[in-house]
Amino acid sequence: MTAIDINQAPFKVSNLWTDQKSRGLLIQIVALILLLLFIAYIANNTINNLKLLGVETGYGFLGEPSNYDINQRPIEYDSRSSHGRAAVVGILNTLIVAGCGIVLATLLGFVAGVLRLSGNWLISRLVYCYVEFTRNVPLLLQILLWHGIIVHSLPLPRQALQPAEGIFLSNRGFAIPWPHFEPAFWAVVVGFFAAIAGAVWFRGYAKNVQAETGKIYPVVSISLALIVLAPVVVFFLAGQPATLDWPALTGFNFSGGLTVKPEFIALWFALSVYTAAFISEIVRSGIMAVSHGQTEAAYALGLRPNWTMRLVILPQALRVIIPPLISQYLNLTKNSSLAIAVGYMDIVATIGGISLNQTGRALECMSIVLAIYLTISLSISSVMNWYNKRVALVER
């Protein structure tokens, strides 16, 4: 009815304003143009100001020697390496702390979330205190606190604690034995991936068997055994192509093995413990979102309690848990930029810090840091969104 009315009315320019729909559109277009103009103005202003100051812009400095050293180097790097390579070291350090943080935060968070729902008053109260404390203290302070604890309470390297053979705890970090890989080690890696492929195939096979005959295989334990045992067997067949490198005190510090720096430990713990508090609340809300009737129905069908958890409650809870979990992972990754507070050499400290300072290329360095965080965050969020789609309720 209305559509016919509009078609019949003759077009007038003033209609653009009086009609609600076109007016809304018009306002949005004008707002967009203003915004773009403003961005152009800022960009133009920046470029002009830099020109007036006589500052040259460009990314050529990335190829120049950096002239500074970095203490945690996942790849070969020294003071003759380029600024670009320093940036790569920084990216890897960010990924390492973010990756380790996400794993530990998820574990801690799920355990704390389930414990919070425990019927045991003491346990649930303790977890409640932990959550409230860590959520309400700024992360920066927590990082400094962990760093302070490690640096001030652990002994100097010469008096290092030795909780087990070859493990030394001191305020220079945790020195642990670390495998030294020989070229033949690739066989073990291949074996590992082959085992994963095998486990996936077995899962499909077991499903088919169950659908046809109702017979149920213990899929999880068999898969786990396969994934663990296969690489071990290959390792011995290939003639043990890796040896353990033991740390030892030489002069001022430990050499050999792997020394995990106090800065990394402080940052890793602080990020994990902080984020885990949020994750535990997400997990709790997810589990509570599944109506109790579901559990009762599962019991009525004769499912055992752990099957009820795995097959009925968790799949439904995950639908509630995953979306906010994604943003916690993103938060953790972005919060890792606080590394600078304790001198952990992440991307902000290397290319966004020392390189920026030594070359004076503020805009270029910050743009690189921005681009990298954006890339990491978007990657995490796309992986998690894919997973979310998989566990989401499929409506027919």
Place this chain on the structure above:
Amino acid sequence: MKFTKVLLAAAAATTLSTAAMAGTLDDVRKKGFLQCGVSTGVAGFAFTDDQGNWQGFDPAVCQAVAAAIFGDKSKVKYTPTTGKTRFEALKSGEIDMLARNTTWTFSRDADLKLTFVGVNYYDGQGFMVPKALGVSSAKELDGASVCIQTGTTTELNLADYFRSNNMKYEPVPIETNAEARQNYLAGRCDVYTTDASGLAATRATFEKPSDHVLLPEIISKEPLGPLVRHGDDQWADVVRWVLNVMIIAEELGINSKNAEQLSKTSENPEVKRILGTEGNYGEMVGLRKDWALRSIGQVGNYAEVFERFIGTNTPIGLERGLNALWTDGGILYAPPYR
């Protein structure tokens, strides 16, 4: 909400552009105060006294400039800057000058477009270690953990020094002198390295300074001095000559106590030129005739400032050494005032 933020950002961007453009001296006069970048705190060199006012060897230069412009040394607003933020603060116009133990280097001059107006302290990079470590030379530091302030020339010198001596080390990067002090005392690092003056200043704040030694090696030249942005020669001249006059005043025996009197009685032509009783030198840089009288009268000459904050009678206890006048065996030498 969003729009206000946008407006604010726009306003900020415009002020930045104007600050970089107009004559800094006129801007400072119009504002009514000098904006001076200092460090976040190095004993003797820059610190806040019990009234919360910035004092020290570096702020004294700011005060001398303020006294020369306004006739009042208190018209300074201080901005504490870290090794990282200092150049951006200066380049963006947030501060008018930087007096913050900053080393004069080629790339800072040519590439960062900054103008160093002179040297107020000739320094060199040294190492401090706990006595208990039993180290007597920097050559014995192979494998040590070294606390180092990031964004400094010392960071680069350190890398070069260990590399050329074929030694390894673990850098422990740190943002401020206070953090370095904490980490060093906690034993996170074996060695603290920075300019020797900074080491002496830091050691003076320790509970037991005698438990720590400065190693004999000085591994670099660190001429420290105040600096301004490129592109405003008049402003650079003002700051340069305030510093030079502090040094010349020591040479000629003008100090905060006798400046007023000398301006009336002195027969020495250079003293008369400086104190504004002969010629019109102040106007040439856009200042008043008696600017130097105010500056020295309120802040003092180089020797007075040195002795007040970092000299042998202070807890810092630095000798004049290289920083003695050229006539006393040092290398402090200012061009003639004529």
